[in-house]
Each structure stands twice: as C-alpha cells, then as structure tokens.
Amino acid sequence: MPRSAKPQFEDLTETTGVPLTLEGASMMYTRYRRGAELARMRRVLEIGCGSGQGFGLLGEEAAGLVGADFSEPLLRRARAHFRERVPLARLSADRLPFRGRSFDLVLFFEASYYVRDLEAALDDIARVLTPRGIVLFVNANPQRPDFISSPHSIQYHTADEFRRALDLRGFEVTVEGAFPTAPDSAHQELNVKAHLLFVARKALSGLGLIPRTLRGRARLKRLIYGRNLPTVPPELPAGFAVEAPRTELPPGPVPGYKVIYITGTKR
Numbered sequence: 001m002p003r004s005a006k007p008q009f010e011d012l013t014e015t016t017g018v019p020l021t022l023e024g025a026s027m028m029y030t031r032y033r034r035g036a037e038l039a040r041m042r043r044v045l046e047i048g049c050g051s052g053q054g055f056g057l058l059g060e061e062a063a064g065l066v067g068a069d070f071s072e073p074l075l076r077r078a079r080a081h082f083r084e085r086v087p088l089a090r091l092s093a094d095r096l097p098f099r100g101r102s103f104d105l106v107l108f109f110e111a112s113y114y115v116r117d118l119e120a121a122l123d124d125i126a127r128v129l130t131p132r133g134i135v136l137f138v139n140a141n142p143q144r145p146d147f148i149s150s151p152h153s154i155q156y157h158t159a160d161e162f163r164r165a166l167d168l169r170g171f172e173v174t175v176e177g178a179f180p181t182a183p184d185s186a187h188q189e190l191n192v193k194a195h196l197l198f199v200a201r202k203a204l205s206g207l208g209l210i211p212r213t214l215r216g217r218a219r220l221k222r223l224i225y226g227r228n229l230p231t232v233p234p235e236l237p238a239g240f241a242v243e244a245p246r247t248e249l250p251p252g253p254v255p256g257y258k259v260i261y262i263t264g265t266k267r
C-alpha cells in the first residue's frame with residue numbers, strides 16, 4: 001500500500017460528534033451494553049476502542065479496564081476526555097504487549113476486519129485471557145444481503161469462520177444475531193429510509209464514489225434522514241439508545257441479521 005494510501009482509521013470510526021441513524025445508535029449502544037454485562041467484576045481489555053465511547057458503561061462494571069487502539073489520534077481523543085480514568089495503549093491487535101492471563105474479558109468491536117493477521121491476533125487473545133476467560137467479537141455480518149465492506153478492510157469473517165477459528169484455540173463458542181434484515185412493519189418509515197441509504201451507497205460504490213470517511217457518509221445520511229440525527233457523545237450514557245435483542249444462532253449461513261455477536265469462552 002503506498003504511503004499516501006495508509007489507512008486513517010480515525011476517519012472510519014464512529015467517534016465523538018459523528019451523526020448516527022437511530023439504528024446505528026442502537027447498534028453502538030447494544031454492543032456496549034452486552035460488553036458491560038460480561039465485564040462485571042472482570043479485568044477487561046477493549047481492542048479497537050477508538051476514542052472510548054464505551055468506557056463509561058464498561059468501567060461501571062469492570063474490576064479493571066484497559067483500552068487499546070492502533071490510531072494515536074483516536075487515543076488522544078480518549079485521553080482528553082477520560083484523563084487518568086482508563087489506561088490506554090497504542091498497539092496492533094496481532095502483537096499484544098501484555099503478560100499471559102492478564103485479562104478475564106477481551107472485547108473487539110467492529111474492527112477485526114482491519115487486522116492483517118487475524119490468526120496471530122486470535123492466538124494472542126487466547127494467550128492473554130485467563131482460564132474461562134471470554135472474548136466477544138461484534139461485527140457487521142458479511143452474509144447479509146445488503147452488506148458493503150468498509151474502506152481499508154482486509155477481510156470480514158463469517159460466523160462459521162469465527163466458530164472454527166475459536167474452536168481450534170480451545171474456546172466454547174456461541175453466535176448470536178441482532179438487527180434482523182427482514183422488514184419491521186412497526187418501523188416502516190425507518191426501514192424505507194434505511195433502504196434508501198443502502199441503495200444510495202450501493203450506487204455510489206458501483207461508481208467508485210462512495211464516501212470513504214464517516215463524516216462524508218454523514219452528509220449522505222443527513223440528505224436522507226434530515227439533520228435531526230443523534231451524534232456520538234464522548235461517553236455513552238445509560239439509555240442512550242434502544243438496546244436491541246439478540247438471537248442465538250446454530251452453525252450455518254446467517255443471512256437474516258445485520259450484526260453478529262461471537263462469544264468465545266476458554267475451556
């Protein structure tokens with residue numbers, strides 16, 4: 001990759017001030033509420049923490065919390081808000097600078113597809129977890145019919161690919177789906193607007209014109225949804241958005257959900 005094309009992950013991350021659709025706000029809030037449930041009285045590492053929107057929810061439950069990201073600009077934003085409340089580390093996910101068995105829970109939300117060597121990252125996650133430690137991945141589902149990959153992404157892994165990779169490393173694995181792709185008559189207007197946003201993104205993607213930053217995509221969202229969109233706060237408060245239900249899924253393709261939750265517990 002040419003030096004000028006080096007990924008600027010701060011341009012791709014839902015960071016402070018970026019507008020969200022109501023569904024996008026619910027997606028962010030739901031994953032951190034689930035993370036907070038698992039964090040209770042555990043030592044927690046969040047990889048790909050961005051500017052730390054979830055630290056408040058996680059920190060209320062965790063026995064200890066460390067945030068980590070590859071982007072120094074994002075970590076600077078986190079430091080500016082959280083100060084000394086949360087230790088932060090700049091690192092690559094496939095080279096974790098922590099001793100073995102340092103954490104009881106590792107969270108990796110919407111970022112594993114940027115990792116060049118996910119196999120090495122999974123090995124290192126297994127190494128730093130305690131016995132019966134837990135890892136939780138939350139990702140966009142590449143098997144959904146309206147899937148569009150993020151710029152600079154390396155590879156999106158399916159639910160079954162996560163199952164196999166974690167099973168090989170001694171994890172018991174549970175997969176859940178959230179945000180069904182089927183229309184919801186109770187939210188017809190939002191569904192229509194979500195479909196319009198997808199059609200617009202798909203058309204622009206085919207022409208090579210899709211915005212490559214979240215702020216660029218925000219202009220597209222505001223064109224369709226109007227300007228009254230919620231924005232990402234520096235720290236998610238309780239009740240920020242609707243917490244969506246999750247459905248446990250058997251092995252096999254997962255076309256019916258927009259988001260997949262993969263939970264691995266060390267045997």
